Amino acid sequence: MAEIAYREALNQALAEEMARDPRVFLMGEEVARYDGAYKVSKGLLEKFGSARVVDSPISELGFGGLGVGAAIAGLRPVIEMMTWNFAILAMDQIVNSAAKIRHMSGGQLRCPIVFRGPNGAGGRLSSQHSQALEANYAHFPGLKVIAPGTPADAKGLLKSAIRDENPVIFMEGELLYGVKGEVPDGEYLIPIGKADVKREGTDVTIVTWSRMVTAVVLPAAEQLAQQGISVEVLDLRTLKPMDEAAIAASVKKTNRVVVVEEGWGYAGFGGHVADFINRECFDDLDAPVGRVHGLDVNMAYAENLERLIQPSIPRVVEAVTQVLYR
Amino acid sequence: MPIAIQLPALSPTMSEGRITKWLKKEGDKVNSGDGLAECETDKSNLEIEATDGGTLLKIVVPAGSTSPVGGVIGWIGKPGEAIPEVPVPAPAAAPAVAAPVAVAAPKPVAPVAAALVPSKPKPAVVAAAPVASGERLRVSPLARKMAETQGIDLGSVPGSGPNGRIVKRDIEQAMVAPAAKGPAVFRATPGVRAAPEMLPVTTMRKVIAQRLTEVKPGVPHFYLTIDVEMDQALKIREEARAQDLKVSVNDIIVKATAMAVRKFPRINQVFAGDHIEQLRTVDVGVAVAIEDGLITPLIKDADQKGLAEIAAEIRELAERAKRKALKPEEYTGGSITVSNLGMFGIDTFIAVINPPQAAILAVGRVEPKVVVRNDQMVIRQMMSITLSGDHRVIDGAVGAQYLQELRTLLEHPLRLVF
Numbered sequence: 001m002a003e004i005a006y007r008e009a010l011n012q013a014l015a016e017e018m019a020r021d022p023r024v025f026l027m028g029e030e031v032a033r034y035d036g037a038y039k040v041s042k043g044l045l046e047k048f049g050s051a052r053v054v055d056s057p058i059s060e061l062g063f064g065g066l067g068v069g070a071a072i073a074g075l076r077p078v079i080e081m082m083t084w085n086f087a088i089l090a091m092d093q094i095v096n097s098a099a100k101i102r103h104m105s106g107g108q109l110r111c112p113i114v115f116r117g118p119n120g121a122g123g124r125l126s127s128q129h130s131q132a133l134e135a136n137y138a139h140f141p142g143l144k145v146i147a148p149g150t151p152a153d154a155k156g157l158l159k160s161a162i163r164d165e166n167p168v169i170f171m172e173g174e175l176l177y178g179v180k181g182e183v184p185d186g187e188y189l190i191p192i193g194k195a196d197v198k199r200e201g202t203d204v205t206i207v208t209w210s211r212m213v214t215a216v217v218l219p220a221a222e223q224l225a226q227q228g229i230s231v232e233v234l235d236l237r238t239l240k241p242m243d244e245a246a247i248a249a250s251v252k253k254t255n256r257v258v259v260v261e262e263g264w265g266y267a268g269f270g271g272h273v274a275d276f277i278n279r280e281c282f283d284d285l286d287a288p289v290g291r292v293h294g295l296d297v298n299m300a301y302a303e304n305l306e307r308l309i310q311p312s313i314p315r316v317v318e319a320v321t322q323v324l325y326r
Numbered sequence: 327m328p329i330a331i332q333l334p335a336l337s338p339t340m341s342e343g344r345i346t347k348w349l350k351k352e353g354d355k356v357n358s359g360d361g362l363a364e365c366e367t368d369k370s371n372l373e374i375e376a377t378d379g380g381t382l383l384k385i386v387v388p389a390g391s392t393s394p395v396g397g398v399i400g401w402i403g404k405p406g407e408a409i410p411e412v413p414v415p416a417p418a419a420a421p422a423v424a425a426p427v428a429v430a431a432p433k434p435v436a437p438v439a440a441a442l443v444p445s446k447p448k449p450a451v452v453a454a455a456p457v458a459s460g461e462r463l464r465v466s467p468l469a470r471k472m473a474e475t476q477g478i479d480l481g482s483v484p485g486s487g488p489n490g491r492i493v494k495r496d497i498e499q500a501m502v503a504p505a506a507k508g509p510a511v512f513r514a515t516p517g518v519r520a521a522p523e524m525l526p527v528t529t530m531r532k533v534i535a536q537r538l539t540e541v542k543p544g545v546p547h548f549y550l551t552i553d554v555e556m557d558q559a560l561k562i563r564e565e566a567r568a569q570d571l572k573v574s575v576n577d578i579i580v581k582a583t584a585m586a587v588r589k590f591p592r593i594n595q596v597f598a599g600d601h602i603e604q605l606r607t608v609d610v611g612v613a614v615a616i617e618d619g620l621i622t623p624l625i626k627d628a629d630q631k632g633l634a635e636i637a638a639e640i641r642e643l644a645e646r647a648k649r650k651a652l653k654p655e656e657y658t659g660g661s662i663t664v665s666n667l668g669m670f671g672i673d674t675f676i677a678v679i680n681p682p683q684a685a686i687l688a689v690g691r692v693e694p695k696v697v698v699r700n701d702q703m704v705i706r707q708m709m710s711i712t713l714s715g716d717h718r719v720i721d722g723a724v725g726a727q728y729l730q731e732l733r734t735l736l737e738h739p740l741r742l743v744f
Contacts, residue, residue: 202533253529255468255494286468286494287487322379325487325495326358 001184007177009151010040010116013158014078016186018048021076024162027054027063028080028117037082038118038177064090064115068097071113071167078162081117084133084171090115091136098167099142114161116170119147120211120262121299121310123175130299130306132263134210137169138240138272144192145240147171149213151181153237156190164192173211195243197250201232204320205250207273208260209236212311217260220316229320239269244276251281256323258290260311265293290319328403328410329378329488331362333393336374340367344392345399349373350382356402363389363399374399378488381405396490464491472497475526498530502592502724519627520606525595527602535597535718545679546717552729554736556692556707562739566633575709576612576666577637579689581742582735584608584628587661590728594661596682597718603682611663611680612640614647621647622680624660633742664689674710684716685725687732 004012018024025048026041032055035042045053056063060081067077081087087094098111121130138145146161146168148154154172161168198213199221208217213235221231234250236243251257257277259270274289295309333343343365350362361373362382380402387399401409463480465473469492473480476497483500485492527535538546559578566573587593587608596603608629611622623643625636646652663680668691677688688711695708711732715725735741 255529282467283471284468286466318379322358325377325493 001182003180004151004183005177006151006154006172006179006181007038007040007042009155009181009183010158010172011042011044012183013155013162014041014044015047017159017162018044018052021162023074023076024078025052025054025070025075026078026080027056027067029056029058029082031055031080036080038174040172040177041080060086060089061093064093065097067113067115068093068101068111071098071111072101072109076112076162078114078116081115083122083129083174084117084119085129085131087115087117088133094137094143094167094169095140099140102166103142110165111167112165114158114164114168114170116158116161117172118174118177119171120173120175121306124301124303124306125299126301127298132210132261132294134169134171134239134261135263135267135269135272137171138269142167143240144168144238145171146192146238147173147210148237149173149176149198149208149210149235151179152183152188153190153196153235155183156188157192157237159187160189160192163189168192171210175215176211179214190237193238193241193243195234195236195238195246197232197246198235199231199233201230201254203230203254204256204258204323205232205234205247205254206258206260206316206320207234207236207247207250207270209239210262212260212262216311216313216316220313220320223313223317224320229324231320236273242273242276244280247273247277248281248284251277252284255284255286256290257285258292258316258319258323260292260316260319261294262311263294264296265291266296268293287323287325290323292316292319328383328401328407329380330398331374331376331400331402332490333365333387333395333397333399334374334490335395335484336365336367336372340395342392342394342397343367345387345389346371347389348385352382352385353405354382356380356382376402377486378402383407384409464489466491466493469493469497472528473500476501498528501528522596522606523604525602525604527600531602531719534721538717542717545681547679547714548717548720548722548725549676549712549714550722550725550729551674551710551712552733554709554711554733555697556709556736559736559739560692560707562633562742566637571634571637572641573633573637575668575692576664576689577633577640578739578742579666579687579711579736580610580612580625580628580640580664581631581633581636582732582739583662583664583687584610584625585735585742586728586732588629589731590724592720592724593685593715593728595684595719597684597716598682602719605661607661609660611657611660611683612643613663613665613677613680614644616648616650621652621657622660622663623647623652623657659683662686668692668709674712676712677714679714679716684719685728686714688712688714 030037031041032045032053064079067079070077094115098113101109101111120132134145134147137143144166146157148157158170161170206217217233221233224231232250232254234246259273261268261270270291270293277289292311292315299309300306345363346366347364350356356376356379358376358379360376362376363374365372365374383401383403385400387393393399465480478497478500480492483492483496486496487493562578563573594605607627609624609626610628611624613620613622625639628636660683662683663686665677665686666689667675668689671691673690675688677686679686690710692707692709694705696703697706713725713729
């Protein structure tokens, strides 16, 4: 087990899956000769050649559709979106083609494709480039949505995503690429749809995913521990399908929940988590489910305002205090 | 939606209160736990704390006016939120003179279990009065389920959550409370001994047991020491002697130990992993040193036996213990053990719990000591008792209350007669 960065873990997953299955190829803007905008595909062109590591024109709808067609035709494309902000242009291919083709062909066609790229704020990139868009994709039947928060989870889940027979939305984090962590060498698969308890606790459960895990929630849990509050941190890792059993087990144990997400709260994914808990864990609740999320505004460019808009450790601590009635 | 601030019952007998001063202005930001206003009750002046955070939107009952318990005195919410049109009870015109209720000393807030649940002792202060019949009862879903399982009447439980909502901690408190109110007394019918009752291990108990066993494997002990003035107990011994009865200090301690257990049945529990056994008989073990070790024969139903009977039984058991002639049922099980090393000149020590019991008392010698009474130095016959408790079932607060009761009984030994 080596300590490597999130981007290297993704690189390992890509290289291993491309070596394992000749149908796997990578396509996207600057993925080949430039090694990827975030250096995730570093060295892959050299290793696998230009037929399998393909630089695309700046046309998300175009190469997104090319990928969907290739998947239907029998290949296993990994389409890199330079960021999920740009994938908005490819929404029609993702939503209307990839997500629906199996259903609309009566099962005759399938679309094993992975769309991947960074999601969420980067740091002073302003409104158009600082969006956490996972709720959009989780909304559509036919898509799986993965948002790993650690290097090991990134590797294990990307490998599983590439092997999946259905379209997978794989959301990385721009601010996660440099984050380091222990990652198992070689074959390491994490099943899609399994949450992970990142910290055990007894007083309150924080359900979260992606960058919030290490950047906000775990430090907040540490701070709360010093006040004698024992926080259980449940990292969903996969948003769709959601690990309902893991959530229910944790709520049964702690009786109180706060959902923390980087994205907007209004119709955000945390609302879906809260809805599930409300319906299925009602008798185990001692307080209404609390939520911490991005404020309902477009992201500011100014650094101080950017900080205020995003979930922070103090906001998580406050939300936990509230569900504990303290 | 804005939340009504209701006047909490700040004392058991309070029916209304006069707001003497608002500590927050309309528009001020309020955090849960902040003092909102000062309130004069029939007993004293107390602060009303916010149970919710937000902005103080409106003061309904201004300083100097009186509100009944449960009356809305203000509203908390988000800035700009409209306040619902609810009939607000009109504040009483003149501050009513409190009925001449005997003024009791402020109730001590039950000490919180050692370091485990560092909750502030405020629930007692903010708790709303139990809701009168007909009103909607606010209960968290979990608290409702717990009350059902535990057979607790929700109407009698004060709620400490927002809007007086009954939450988990209130049910937990109600589960402990019966011990303080009136002990469930299980008197043995002659010839019949009540079987133990199975109690569920609550989530909190489970966590306490798990954590403490991690730190102190086996039986996680905790210790509490109390000093007892034994002058009166020694007089009882003299009285017995005058009647040609041999009653030792230890016999008196055994009797008091048993009676205090009857009052605090929580001491009389056995942690059995997935459940807790609530014993319904009070059997006190007495540690007897024998040639190559020690054994703890039981004085069964010690809470129901007279001092002379206990004294005779202890002597008889001790004598047979020394001959190693005890039957297993005479030293197996039991509620609690008394270990006395006073005769060896030991002042204070710590004993190891005798499983499956949940507590043991380590009793030191009775010694004249200079103590302060009414600002005067006086000489009293002092003795120290150290309780070792099984923290999986007993918490510090319960152990402390038990020792207080034991001390009271020993300092007022006439109570042992009742």
